Amino acid sequence: MSRFFDAIAPVRYEGPDSSNPLAFRHYDPDEIVLGKRMADHLRFAVAYWHAFAYEGGDPFGGPTFQRPWYPQDDMARARLKADVAFQMFDILGVPYFCWHDADIRPEGATFAESLRNFEAIIDYFGDKMAGRDIGLLWGTANMFSHRRWMAGASTNPDPDVFAWAAATVKTCMDATHRLGGQNYVLWGGREGYETLLNTDMARELDHMGRFLNMVVEYKHKIGFAGTILVEPKPQEPSKHQYDYDAATCIGFLRKYGLEGEVKLNLEQGHAILAGHSFEHEIAVAAAEGMLGSIDMNRNDYQSGWDTDQFPSNVPEVALTYYHILRAGGLGTGGTNFDARLRRQSLDAEDLIAAHAGAMDVCARGLKAAAAMLADGGLETALRDRYAGWDTPRAQRMLNSDLDALFQQVLAGEIDPQPRSGRQEWLENHVNRFV
Numbered sequence: 001m002s003r004f005f006d007a008i009a010p011v012r013y014e015g016p017d018s019s020n021p022l023a024f025r026h027y028d029p030d031e032i033v034l035g036k037r038m039a040d041h042l043r044f045a046v047a048y049w050h051a052f053a054y055e056g057g058d059p060f061g062g063p064t065f066q067r068p069w070y071p072q073d074d075m076a077r078a079r080l081k082a083d084v085a086f087q088m089f090d091i092l093g094v095p096y097f098c099w100h101d102a103d104i105r106p107e108g109a110t111f112a113e114s115l116r117n118f119e120a121i122i123d124y125f126g127d128k129m130a131g132r133d134i135g136l137l138w139g140t141a142n143m144f145s146h147r148r149w150m151a152g153a154s155t156n157p158d159p160d161v162f163a164w165a166a167a168t169v170k171t172c173m174d175a176t177h178r179l180g181g182q183n184y185v186l187w188g189g190r191e192g193y194e195t196l197l198n199t200d201m202a203r204e205l206d207h208m209g210r211f212l213n214m215v216v217e218y219k220h221k222i223g224f225a226g227t228i229l230v231e232p233k234p235q236e237p238s239k240h241q242y243d244y245d246a247a248t249c250i251g252f253l254r255k256y257g258l259e260g261e262v263k264l265n266l267e268q269g270h271a272i273l274a275g276h277s278f279e280h281e282i283a284v285a286a287a288e289g290m291l292g293s294i295d296m297n298r299n300d301y302q303s304g305w306d307t308d309q310f311p312s313n314v315p316e317v318a319l320t321y322y323h324i325l326r327a328g329g330l331g332t333g334g335t336n337f338d339a340r341l342r343r344q345s346l347d348a349e350d351l352i353a354a355h356a357g358a359m360d361v362c363a364r365g366l367k368a369a370a371a372m373l374a375d376g377g378l379e380t381a382l383r384d385r386y387a388g389w390d391t392p393r394a395q396r397m398l399n400s401d402l403d404a405l406f407q408q409v410l411a412g413e414i415d416p417q418p419r420s421g422r423q424e425w426l427e428n429h430v431n432r433f434v
């Protein structure tokens with residue numbers, strides 16, 4: 001049994017005036033917000049990879065963390081890592097976690113050996129989950145770290161890698177299904193290219209579309225009731241990634257006939273890399289009924305890298321949840337912290353503080369978002385701005401044609417009068433709630 005977190009008591013809600021650094025001031029799981037428990041709105045998840053598999057390295061230096069379950073190449077230490085993980089889930093009271101196959105099991109010498117290791121850990125997780133109130137938000141396959149994936153998984157020029165990817169995703173979907181996973185995620189870090197000089201982009205996109213159809217076919221074959229999600233990101237590690245942003249993914253899903261089957265897992269840091277705000281990505285997905293789940297971790301705005309930091313900015317988070325609430329909530333999705341400690345944050349307490357603080361920021365954001373919705377000021381302003389379109393005259397314009405509209409404008413029947421967009425008024429309005 002692990003002793004890693006033994007000195008740390010469960011994190012509890014103590015209210016906004018608490019000065020306990022390891023208490024929730026805003027996250028009260030049972031508090032009712034817009035008719036639903038806060039925990040059921042937010043559906044928090046811990047990302048196994050960043051919390052337990054990341055060793056504190058960066059491109060300029062090796063690991064800084066020294067955990068008792070390193071090196072991560074042996075089954076006894078993989079079990080120890082799982083013991084520690086579930087101890088942390090208990091301390092935080094999170095309802096979900098997420099994994100890649102490679103985070104939880106040591107790689108074997110063969111596919112079959114890796115699979116045996118993986119299945120043994122999935123059994124171990126199953127036993128631990130049986131006695132607890134914790135579920136799997138999503139499982140996924142790491143098809144970007146091992147050298148076999150360097151030129152892509154489903155988009156690899158080598159068909160044998162495509163087949164290996166299919167076999168890998170099958171095993172990860174089986175395990176996700178077995179643990180009652182709510183979703184299955186595909187993020188294509190190497191599904192893209194380094195240079196067009198060696199890349200047949202049209203062929204690669206067709207292969208990626210075929211692969212995703214195979215995933216959906218397999219979901220139905222095994223009766224997996226969760227949602228299949230793809231996660232947009234414009235680049236890093238590839239120079240250009242095919243799942244660039246929400247709009248690109250939606251076009252891709254429609255082209256390959258997957259729009260009714262696949263939704264999006266959106267990540268704040270990826271939105272920033274694509275030159276968007278997070279709420280833009282959420283609104284794009286929501287407009288198409290494709291909002292699936294979120295990875296609630298930010299980038300550093302100055303460095304331009306995908307730094308996977310825990311959220312800390314209440315106004316940003318509030319607008320995120322405002323658009324999620326407007327879209328009807330996260331459904332089978334949740335709020336996953338795809339976030340890691342900074343390299344100098346060495347201690348067990350740092351891991352707890354990072355997650356507890358992030359949960360609290362999200363709770364504050366959710367409450368602010370709910371208050372903005374209940375107030376209705378933003379919705380009223382939006383309705384007013386478009387009110388002209390609610391008239392029969394405007395509807396006739398929509399169903400008209402260029403020539404008829406030209407005649408009306410020429411005759412002076414139509415004469416637009418510009419109105420203020422009131423952006424500053426609306427920003428001031430939001431600031432009343434955050």
Ligand code: XUL
Pocket residue numbers: 100140185186187231233267295306338
């Ligand atoms: C990488 C990233 C991944 C996915 C899962 O930037 O976000 O961790 O969330 O593969």
Ligand code: CO
Pocket residue numbers: 231267295338
């Ligand atoms: Co992510």
